[in-house]
Amino acid sequence: xxxxxxxxxxxxxxxxxxxxxxxxxxxxxxxxxxxxxxxxxxxxxxxxxxxxxxxxxxxxxxxxxxxxxxxxxxxxxxxxxxxxxxxxxxxxxxxxxxxxxxxxxxxxxxxxxxxxxxxxxxxxxxxxxxxxxxxxxxxxxxxxxxxxxxxxxxxxxxxxxxxxxxxxxxxxxxxxxxxxxxxxxxxxxxxxxxxxxxxxxxxxxxxxxxxxxxxxxxxxxxxxxxxxxxxxxxxxxxxxxxxxxxxxxxxxxxxxxxxxxxxxxxxxxxxxxxxxxxxxxxxxxxxxxxxxxxxxxxxxxxxxxxxxxxxxxxxxxxx
Numbered sequence: 001x002x003x004x005x006x007x008x009x010x011x012x013x014x015x016x017x018x019x020x021x022x023x024x025x026x027x028x029x030x031x032x033x034x035x036x037x038x039x040x041x042x043x044x045x046x047x048x049x050x051x052x053x054x055x056x057x058x059x060x061x062x063x064x065x066x067x068x069x070x071x072x073x074x075x076x077x078x079x080x081x082x083x084x085x086x087x088x089x090x091x092x093x094x095x096x097x098x099x100x101x102x103x104x105x106x107x108x109x110x111x112x113x114x115x116x117x118x119x120x121x122x123x124x125x126x127x128x129x130x131x132x133x134x135x136x137x138x139x140x141x142x143x144x145x146x147x148x149x150x151x152x153x154x155x156x157x158x159x160x161x162x163x164x165x166x167x168x169x170x171x172x173x174x175x176x177x178x179x180x181x182x183x184x185x186x187x188x189x190x191x192x193x194x195x196x197x198x199x200x201x202x203x204x205x206x207x208x209x210x211x212x213x214x215x216x217x218x219x220x221x222x223x224x225x226x227x228x229x230x231x232x233x234x235x236x237x238x239x240x241x242x243x244x245x246x247x248x249x250x251x252x253x254x255x256x257x258x259x260x261x262x263x264x265x266x267x268x269x270x271x272x273x274x275x276x277x278x279x280x281x282x283x284x285x286x287x288x289x290x291x292x293x294x295x296x297x298x299x300x301x302x303x304x305x306x307x308x309x310x311x312x313x314x315x316x317x318x319x
Contacts, residue, residue, distance in 0.1 A: 012050070013053065015060070016059065022098075022102065026102075041094060044091035044092065045091055045095045048095070051067065051070070051074065063096070065112055068096075068109065068113045071092075072089060072092075085115055086115045088115075089113055096109050097110060125269045125273045126266065126267070130258070130259045130260075131267075133259060134161065134256040136256075138161045138255070151217065151221070152218040152219070155213050156218050156233065157248045158213075158214075159211055159213075159218075160248060160249065162207040163203060164271075165270065166206070166207035167201045168268045169189065169290075170290075171246055171265070173193055173290075175239060177230075177231040177232065178229035179215070179231050184208065187207075189201045194290065219231075219233060222235070223237055226238050227239075249263060249264040249267065250263055268289070271288075272289055
C-alpha cells in the first residue's frame with residue numbers, strides 16, 4: 001500500500017483493523033490472489049473504513065449501505081472515474097461478503113450496493129504486418145563484435161517477444177515459467193495463471209526456434225547458482241524480473257518503425273485478435289488467454305468488428 005494508505009490503516013480502531021487483517025488473510029491464503037490484487041483491494045477498504053470512522057463508526061457492525069454509498073459518492077466528487085468507482089465498489093462488496101460469511105455481521109450490506117459499469121475500452125493491438133515487423137527487427141543478425149553475454153541477452157529478448165505474441169500469455173506468467181514447463185516436442189507451455197489455475201498453451205515454430213537458440217546458446221551463458229529452474233534469466237543469472245521484461249518489450253516494439261507502443265499486454269491483445277481474425281472460436285481464445293469468464297474474452301470481438309467496419313468503409317463501393 002502507498003504511504004498514505006498505510007498511515008490510514010495504522011490509525012484504524014483495533015476492531016476494524018482486526019476485521020481488515022482477517023479479510024486480507026482470506027484474500028491471500030484462501031482465494032490465492034496475487035500480491036498486487038490484494039494490495040489494491042485492501043487499499044480500497046482502508047479508505048472505506050477510514051470514511052466509516054469519520055462518520056463515527058468503530059466496528060464493522062456500524063457499516064451500512066448509507067456509509068458505502070456516501071464513500072463512493074465522496075470519491076466521485078474527488079474525481080474518481082467510472083472504472084475506479086466500479087473497482088472500489090467491488091472491493092467493498094468482497095469485504096462485506098467476507099464479514100457475513102465469517103459471522104462478523106448479521107447481513108451482507110454490500111449486496112445492494114450498485115456502481116457504474118466501467119467503460120470497456122478497446123485494447124491497443126498491432127496489425128499483423130506490424131507484429132511481423134517487430135519480430136523481424138528483434139531477430140536481426142547480431143553485430144560482428146557481439147560478445148557471449150550480449151548474444152545471450154539478445155537471444156533471451158527475442159524469445160520473450162516471440163513467446164508473448166505466439167502464446168498470448170501475460171508477462172507474469174511468462175517470467176514464472178520454469179524450463180520443465182516447456183514441452184518442446186509438442187510445443188506447449190504449462191502456464192500458471194490467475195488464481196493459480198494451470199493451463200496448457202501452444203506456441204508456433206518461430207517461437208520454438210527462438211526457444212532452442214536460447215536454451216542451447218543463451219541461457220547457459222547467463223546461468224549461475226541462483227538460476228534454479230527458471231526459464232528466463234536476468235543479467236545476473238536470477239529469474240527475469242517482470243519490469244525488465246516489460247522494458248525490453250517496449251524497446252523491441254519501438255525499434256520497429258511505425259508501430260504503436262502497445263507494450264507486452266498489447267502483444268497479448270494482438271495475439272488474441274489475430275487468432276480470432278484467423279477463424280478461431282471465442283471459447284478457444286478464452287482457454288488460450290486463461291480468462292475465467294467468456295465476457296472478458298468478448299472484448300476482442302469488438303476489436304475485430306471495428307476493423308471489419310474500417311475495411312468495409314475503405315473497400316466497399318457504396319460504403
